[in-house]
Amino acid sequence: MLNLKIKTIEKLLSIDRRIIFLLVAAVILIPIIKPLNLPVQVTPEVLGVYDAIDKLPEGSKILIAFDYEPASTPEMDPMAKALLRHCFKKKLRVVGISWLEQGRGNADNVLSFITNERAEKGHPLEYGVDYAYMGFKPGKNAMILKLGRDFKGACKTDYRGNDVYDMPILEGIETLGDFPYLACLHDDSMINSWITYGHEVVGIKIGSLCTAIMAPGIYANLNAGQLTGIVGGLKGGSEYEHLLGYRGLATFGMDSQTLIHFLIVGFILIGNFAYLAKERMIRKERLR
Secondary structure, three states: HHHHHHHHHHHHOOOHHHHHHHHHHHHHHHOOOOOHHHHOOOHHHHHHHHHHHOOOOOOEEEEEEEEHHHHHHHHHHHHHHHHHHHHHOOOOEEEEEOOOOOOHHHHHHHHHHHHHHHOOOOOOOEEEEEEEEEOOOOOOHHHHHHHHHHHHHHEEEOOOOEHHOOOOOHHHOOOOOHHEEEEEEEEEHHHHHHHHHHHHHHHHOOOOOOOOHOOOOOHHHHHHHOOOOOHHHHHHHHHHHHHOOOOOHHHHHHHHHHHHHHHHHHHHHHHHHHHHHHHHHHHHHHHO
């Protein structure tokens, strides 16, 4: 009887990994197919970015830096879309820019998605008036200083090759400091350049929207007052969606993440209990 119990535990400990993969896949898909509507608690860090944008008067121009690579799109695109939905809902005029060459495609994709979505809902946006994208601008630190002196002179043309001097959206924008706010979407330390040369030199207010792994490293900047807030990873994205009153990919992703964590903890507990039970049974067998 004891040997039978030991064999049963051994089968449990040597379960086919394909079964584990299937369980993981099921846990990921369940919230997507049938949303769980798990509660979302908004943190002060996310509220700091949301409130700073929400308080801008209608018609204000906001600069958004798309500084993340394609590999980070599953984590960054949901919060980028939430950010743009917020800006256009508030009737703000969006100007995008990128320091990463790989980031220009991400920006174009997200902007196209949101503008098409607005058009389908009967709220079309006009390029060059309601939004514009400057594209990739090399130089980073030097370019930020140039933007601080002469924004249009530093950019010259936008992503589509248009002369920025002819764009209505940039009327009244002479320097970087003429933007009341900068939202930086980043997956690396690019935010440090914006803080050093954009905030400290020019004085522009900055909010960080970043991958979860980057968030802990910039809390010092938040505490120093160099950032208005931090939207970190899918969790931050889901909080931003909650503030906007909808459940999107970030929220669904967090539901999946929550279930995955429970599943992994369950596997760890079952594995450890089974191992300890097996060892106890083997010791009892030896004592007989």
